[in-house]
Amino acid sequence: MNAWQFLILAILLLGSACNIENGCDPSQVCLQTAPEEGQLWVQVNYDSENPQVLLTVFQGEIDHGAVVSSELVNSEDIFYTLPTQTYYSATARYFRENDTIFALDGGDMKVLQGVNCGQDCWEAKTVKLDVRLK
Numbered sequence: 001m002n003a004w005q006f007l008i009l010a011i012l013l014l015g016s017a018c019n020i021e022n023g024c025d026p027s028q029v030c031l032q033t034a035p036e037e038g039q040l041w042v043q044v045n046y047d048s049e050n051p052q053v054l055l056t057v058f059q060g061e062i063d064h065g066a067v068v069s070s071e072l073v074n075s076e077d078i079f080y081t082l083p084t085q086t087y088y089s090a091t092a093r094y095f096r097e098n099d100t101i102f103a104l105d106g107g108d109m110k111v112l113q114g115v116n117c118g119q120d121c122w123e124a125k126t127v128k129l130d131v132r133l134k
Helices: 003-015
Strands: 037-043 053-059 066-073 077-083 086-096 099-109 111-116 119-124 127-130
Touching: 037 053, 037 086, 037 119, 053 077, 066 077, 077 086, 086 127
Parallel strands: 037 127
Antiparallel strands: 037 077, 053 066, 053 086, 086 099, 099 127, 111 119
């Protein structure tokens, strides 16, 4: 390798070195393949009229999706680990005086691909469903 080839190689290596300024974070965990599972985060609320809330999670739309879970919850944040690349929806049932109120929400659990330090990286975006009574 002559001096010019060495100089060009050194410039190329230095120019592609990992640093945050060029969109590279060596501390980031980089998944080499698309994840098959991700997090579904459902937010509910409860009060004296609703010490527990019936939360139903669907894979797909509420009116024709498969039920993933149906349970009474008394925590404001509920997490599920579910398959990616799927639309999820949820209902929460609340009572107010003599009325029954349903809160609804839904969203896609997408898988995103990016590049970090010149390497393909994958991540599943957490789906946040807000079925709190407002």
